[in-house]
Amino acid sequence: MNQYAAMSTKPTAQIICDLRSDTVTRPDAAMRKAMAEAEVGDDVFGDDPTVNRLESTLAERLGKDAGLFLSSGTQSNFVGLLAHCARGEEIVTGRAYHIHKYEAKGASVLGGIAFEPLDVADDGALEAKAIAAAVKDDDPHMPVTRLLGLENTHNGMAIPLTRLGDAVQAGRDAGLAVHLDGARYFNAVAALNCPERALADMFDSISICLSKGLGTPVGSVLVGPRDLIARARRWRKMLGGGMRQAGVLAAAGLYALDQNISRLCDDHTRATALADVLREYGDVQHATNMIFFTPPGGVTADLPQHMAAHGVQLTGATGTTRLVLHKDVTDDGLHAAIDGFRSFFGG
Numbered sequence: 320m321n322q323y324a325a326m327s328t329k330p331t332a333q334i335i336c337d338l339r340s341d342t343v344t345r346p347d348a349a350m351r352k353a354m355a356e357a358e359v360g361d362d363v364f365g366d367d368p369t370v371n372r373l374e375s376t377l378a379e380r381l382g383k384d385a386g387l388f389l390s391s392g393t394q395s396n397f398v399g400l401l402a403h404c405a406r407g408e409e410i411v412t413g414r415a416y417h418i419h420k421y422e423a424k425g426a427s428v429l430g431g432i433a434f435e436p437l438d439v440a441d442d443g444a445l446e447a448k449a450i451a452a453a454v455k456d457d458d459p460h461m462p463v464t465r466l467l468g469l470e471n472t473h474n475g476m477a478i479p480l481t482r483l484g485d486a487v488q489a490g491r492d493a494g495l496a497v498h499l500d501g502a503r504y505f506n507a508v509a510a511l512n513c514p515e516r517a518l519a520d521m522f523d524s525i526s527i528c529l530s531k532g533l534g535t536p537v538g539s540v541l542v543g544p545r546d547l548i549a550r551a552r553r554w555r556k557m558l559g560g561g562m563r564q565a566g567v568l569a570a571a572g573l574y575a576l577d578q579n580i581s582r583l584c585d586d587h588t589r590a591t592a593l594a595d596v597l598r599e600y601g602d603v604q605h606a607t608n609m610i611f612f613t614p615p616g617g618v619t620a621d622l623p624q625h626m627a628a629h630g631v632q633l634t635g636a637t638g639t640t641r642l643v644l645h646k647d648v649t650d651d652g653l654h655a656a657i658d659g660f661r662s663f664f665g666g
């Protein structure tokens with residue numbers, strides 16, 4: 320079953336708890352008000368004040384020169400890789416990381432950039448030794464290794480700063496630039512309980528999603544050095560990603576940076592509560608806002624059907640199911656999910 324089919328079980332009752340992803344969050348009334356009142360201009364001309372403010376706010380917060388507002392995390396990673404690497408150059412990254420596994424290998428297909436995928440350790444990190452061994456000598460038989468791409472959180476796991484630091488250092492020692500796919504950057508910061516900038520300081524560029532746990536309808540931001548962001552801006556335009564009065568969308572991002580970061584720990588707390596219940600019924604991998612649950616014999620189609628009747632939406636995935644907590648799952652939603660699982664497994 321493809322990813323999209325797996326995402327769409329037909330609800331049979333009113334859905335009060337959608338656990339398919341944190342991308343399902345909807346803009347609330349206050350966010351919509353901020354969007355409606357946004358001052359706008361033509362962002363391709365550089366004169367949308369709200370987009371400019373979003374880009375500079377996030378860049379400053381993370382100690383970088385500049386930012387770029389993009390339509391999605393995939394586009395943000397993609398233009399980031401294109402800005403780092405020329406045709407015939409190579410990125411070392413995790414086999415299971417999003418940029419390698421879930422972005423249709425756009426960097427290779429459209430960008431002429433080669434992937435060198437490495438195995439991801441159990442904690443979500445890449446091993447420094449493996450990174451060092453993957454870097455190519457200057458040899459016409461080989462691509463030029465240019466970039467190390469890391470991810471945090473990975474499958475919800477917040478990779479500790481020391482582990483990331485070792486990987487980054489291996490990349491730096493080999494002369495590589497380092498990019499972070501920080502789709503859930505602020506979930507990582509919340510879980511690591513570190514200063515916001517501590518994670519960003521290790522990386523040249525970072526891609527951050529606004530449309531997951533932060534709850535905006537659309538958008539990601541790439542932050543990094545001025546020259547890199549200028550190249551990324553050109554790639555974004557070439558890819559058709561230059562938006563005009565995008566301040567309506569950027570206003571949601573500014574609102575989210577203000578209002579929706581400190582509450583991410585609530586999602587982590589609710590995920591812990593749900594994970595504790597599910598452990599009675601099967602194998603549970605839980606970190607930050609994500610749970611991977613495998614009952615004995617695996618999830619079958621009757622579980623999402625049963626849950627849907629309790630107002631709880633799961634993906635249609637079988638075997639292992641991924642459950643994601645987010646701002647639109649309230650305590651009522653959480654209890655509906657717990658009741659649903661208990662009645663399914665407990666009889």
Ligand SMILES: *Cc1c(COP(=O)(O)O)cnc(C)c1O
Nearest residue numbers: 391392393394417470500502528
């Ligand atoms: C969601 C996600 C992205 C980007 O996804 P889009 O759907 O294109 O916004 C990138 N990396 C990771 C790790 C993600 O979870």
